[in-house]
Amino acid sequence: MKHMNIGILGMGTVATGLMTLLSDNKEIIERKSETEFQVTKVLVKDMNKKREVPLQQEVFTSKIEDIIDNEEIHLVVELIGGIHPAYEFVKKALKNGKHVVTANKALIATYGEELEGIADENGVYLRYEASVAGGIPIINTLKNSVESNEIKEIMGIVNGTTNYILTQMSERGLEFEEALKEAQDLGFAEADPSSDIDGDDAMYKIAILSYVAFGQPMHVDKICKEGITRISKEDIQYAKELGYTIKLVATARKEDHHLEMMVYPALLPMKHPIALAQNEYNAVVIKGNGLDDIMLYGKGAGALPTGSSVLNDMIEIAKNLRDQKKVYNRVKTQDPLLVDNKGHRQYYIRLDVIDKPGVMGQLTKIFGEHGIGLVSVSQLKRSEMVAPLVFITYETDQKMMKEVLCDIKKYSEVLKIASILAVES
Numbered sequence: 473m474k475h476m477n478i479g480i481l482g483m484g485t486v487a488t489g490l491m492t493l494l495s496d497n498k499e500i501i502e503r504k505s506e507t508e509f510q511v512t513k514v515l516v517k518d519m520n521k522k523r524e525v526p527l528q529q530e531v532f533t534s535k536i537e538d539i540i541d542n543e544e545i546h547l548v549v550e551l552i553g554g555i556h557p558a559y560e561f562v563k564k565a566l567k568n569g570k571h572v573v574t575a576n577k578a579l580i581a582t583y584g585e586e587l588e589g590i591a592d593e594n595g596v597y598l599r600y601e602a603s604v605a606g607g608i609p610i611i612n613t614l615k616n617s618v619e620s621n622e623i624k625e626i627m628g629i630v631n632g633t634t635n636y637i638l639t640q641m642s643e644r645g646l647e648f649e650e651a652l653k654e655a656q657d658l659g660f661a662e663a664d665p666s667s668d669i670d671g672d673d674a675m676y677k678i679a680i681l682s683y684v685a686f687g688q689p690m691h692v693d694k695i696c697k698e699g700i701t702r703i704s705k706e707d708i709q710y711a712k713e714l715g716y717t718i719k720l721v722a723t724a725r726k727e728d729h730h731l732e733m734m735v736y737p738a739l740l741p742m743k744h745p746i747a748l749a750q751n752e753y754n755a756v757v758i759k760g761n762g763l764d765d766i767m768l769y770g771k772g773a774g775a776l777p778t779g780s781s782v783l784n785d786m787i788e789i790a791k792n793l794r795d796q797k798k799v800y801n802r803v804k805t806q807d808p809l810l811v812d813n814k815g816h817r818q819y820y821i822r823l824d825v826i827d828k829p830g831v832m833g834q835l836t837k838i839f840g841e842h843g844i845g846l847v848s849v850s851q852l853k854r855s856e857m858v859a860p861l862v863f864i865t866y867e868t869d870q871k872m873m874k875e876v877l878c879d880i881k882k883y884s885e886v887l888k889i890a891s892i893l894a895v896e897s
């Protein structure tokens with residue numbers, strides 16, 4: 473049996489889950505990896521905090537040098553989160569010849585390629601399965617299980633907080649603010665939820681997935697991103713009446729030499745495979761030219777699911793070392809793709825109009841004049857003199873949409889363009 477000394481940076485939610493699994497699954501882990509993992513040092517901020525983990529007090533430290541400069545530590549698990557100082561800690565650990573496992577999407581989406589390069593130069597492993605979709609093994613699947621295919625698209629619900637909020641708005645008719653407050657009370661949303669509800673968390677994740685799937689540089693800045701803060705309970709209700717559910721979707725689509733990367737709230741048909749993911753669950757569909765579609769579904773966060781992914785990476789590293797495999801971290805780059813987000817898609821447009829005959833006909837005509845076909849036009853329940861109208865278009869590009877909206881705004885019977893959302897089929 474080999475022996476591997478572990479240094480963990482952080483002892484919060486995920487690290488506690490990892491400790492539970494290291495203890496509960498000790499026999500399975502040692503049988504599979506032929507390695508005994510020993511947690512020798514843990515970095516924390518607050519040395520006085522009481523921790524529900526079976527570790528002696530002397531294992532804890534507030535000095536990073538005790539781990540990254542410690543020659544007895546073979547593998548560092550980074551679970552402090554955020555970009556700094558995680559970046560500096562991980563970089564130094566790799567340079568000092570330590571393998572690193574992290575769950576940190578912000579770090580990997582921002583510095584992943586540089587850190588993989590440093591890991592390769594130093595002959596050590598850097599793994600980050602838990603950085604996307606918690607317990608779902610999406611990165612390993614993309615790296616190792618679909619290599620026979622040309623990947624065309626990845627589409628997923630990769631943020632559990634927003635999915636919980638949207639599910640509760642849909643099932644219980646809650647307003648966005650009410651659902652957010654409940655998610656915070658239940659621990660599904662952080663005190664500062666902006667990274668989740670503004671779409672940043674999903675943006676980091678789709679950047680990592682497109683890097684792994686398409687071998688392109690991680691272009692966080694080129695991702696077109698929108699969160700869920702402007703989704704109203706009316707939109708959720710109207711979408712439902714039309715057979716759709718609203719989800720925060722992250723996509724990376726390859727078409728010829730173009731790559732589109734987006735995070736946006738979209739209407740999905742109720743029967744769409746990823747629409748099945750409710751509350752904190754995540755789902756990711758991979759489209760390949762041979763596979764057609766496959767879907768991975770599971771818990772996108774939480775101590776044990778995320779701890780499982782971290783531990784899987786640790787076991788993989790131990791097995792690679794046991795089998796003396798050549799260390800290689802970087803994803804093989806493919807021909808450069810042009811990143812653009814032209815957004816050829818269907819749209820849902822909700823308008824508040826004056827409730828009188830001929831308005832719907834005139835609006836339908838305006839769409840027709842711009843060459844935009846309509847899948848459906850619905851008049852929803854009226855309130856006083858105002859009638860909400862919902863139009864679902866056939867696929868169209870953003871330029872045509874902008875032009876038609878400009879003319880719609882000019883039409884005097886339109887009181888308000890209440891919302892515009894993408895529709896996926």
Ligand SMILES: NC(=O)c1ccc[n+]([C@@H]2O[C@H](COP(=O)([O-])OP(=O)(O)OC[C@H]3O[C@@H](n4cnc5c(N)ncnc54)[C@H](OP(=O)(O)O)[C@@H]3O)[C@@H](O)[C@H]2O)c1
Pocket residue numbers: 481482483484485486487515516517518519521550551552553554557575576577602603606772773774775778
């Ligand atoms: N929570 C999830 O379900 C989940 C899912 C997927 C991925 N992740 C990722 O996993 C990572 C960890 O998340 P978490 O939820 O476990 O975080 P957490 O509960 O907030 O725990 C963070 C830990 O790091 C320590 N820490 C933070 N900054 C530090 C610093 N500068 N120096 C020393 N220690 C520091 C904290 O110390 P104290 O305890 O002393 O305050 C705490 O123990 C993040 O990258 C996150 O994005 C989390």
